[in-house]
Amino acid sequence: MRFLVILVVFILSFSYGMQLEKVDKDIYMVRGYDGLPSEKNRGFISNAYGIFVKDGWVVIDSLSTPELAREFISLLKKEKNVPIKYLIVTHYHLDHWYGASEFKKEGAYVIAHKNLKKFYESGQAMEALENFKRRFKNLFKNVKLTPPDFTVRDEITISTGDKSFKVISMTPAHTNTDIVVYMPDRKFIFVGDLVFYKRIPFVGDSNASSKGWLKVLKDLEKMDIDKIFAGHNYPLDKKAIDFTYQYISFLRTQIAKMKDEGLFYDEIKKKLQDIEYKKFPMFKEFHNQNIYKIYNELDFEF
Numbered sequence: 001m002r003f004l005v006i007l008v009v010f011i012l013s014f015s016y017g018m019q020l021e022k023v024d025k026d027i028y029m030v031r032g033y034d035g036l037p038s039e040k041n042r043g044f045i046s047n048a049y050g051i052f053v054k055d056g057w058v059v060i061d062s063l064s065t066p067e068l069a070r071e072f073i074s075l076l077k078k079e080k081n082v083p084i085k086y087l088i089v090t091h092y093h094l095d096h097w098y099g100a101s102e103f104k105k106e107g108a109y110v111i112a113h114k115n116l117k118k119f120y121e122s123g124q125a126m127e128a129l130e131n132f133k134r135r136f137k138n139l140f141k142n143v144k145l146t147p148p149d150f151t152v153r154d155e156i157t158i159s160t161g162d163k164s165f166k167v168i169s170m171t172p173a174h175t176n177t178d179i180v181v182y183m184p185d186r187k188f189i190f191v192g193d194l195v196f197y198k199r200i201p202f203v204g205d206s207n208a209s210s211k212g213w214l215k216v217l218k219d220l221e222k223m224d225i226d227k228i229f230a231g232h233n234y235p236l237d238k239k240a241i242d243f244t245y246q247y248i249s250f251l252r253t254q255i256a257k258m259k260d261e262g263l264f265y266d267e268i269k270k271k272l273q274d275i276e277y278k279k280f281p282m283f284k285e286f287h288n289q290n291i292y293k294i295y296n297e298l299d300f301e302f
């Protein structure tokens, strides 16, 4: 019997379940697992947030699939059975956007950066989805791309229920579709994938800009912020902004220096393997792509 209990606990702890956690007054999150999408983790690799606004929910990010989104919605409804009024998508990556169709079904108004709408309309979003469907077999088979109902170019304010949110464009950085959601009365900010702590950021997107990202981090640093809610960490404070800044500027400085010394890409890559950052999650998955992207980006800067 005792053995059975231990076995069940052991299996559950590896089953990539979803739990709704209250992380502050009226703020709820589900915490995704570290890693790339797989059948095993069901694509549950990112966080999503629900903010209770008295007569409804405002949701930040949709998770990776309609199945995960549905699970998240039912957890929110179990907590407070009120409608989902808004879904705000922090950027176009699959783990933040691909579950959006389920929120639309709930009657939510979808908000994203204007470049996300462009990406959708250009057909590139569909091309990317087809690629992911091939690469990950069944994982994304039910994904329906959902364009935003309203787009943000610079900044908008949403007042709903008992709360108000500023949705601010902060791009190009992690992608060319990054927005943040700021709650002025609480000094809370939802940053998508712009801020990481003790985890390697992904700079490898074809629309990423490491230079733009550093500028965005400086802008965030100047804001009055008490708590940061990010796409892949538990709630953070401002020192996470510095962690992210240090990693990106370290890569930029090192790569620029070695290029000046006449080193080739392969040599640069090799010299950047045995570094302090290798102990952090996602180093193996992202670091080399980051080097490649920044190496190429620097060609156009100097």
Ligand SMILES: [Zn+2]
Residues within 6 Å of the ligand: 091, 093, 174, 193
């Ligand atoms: Zn992302």
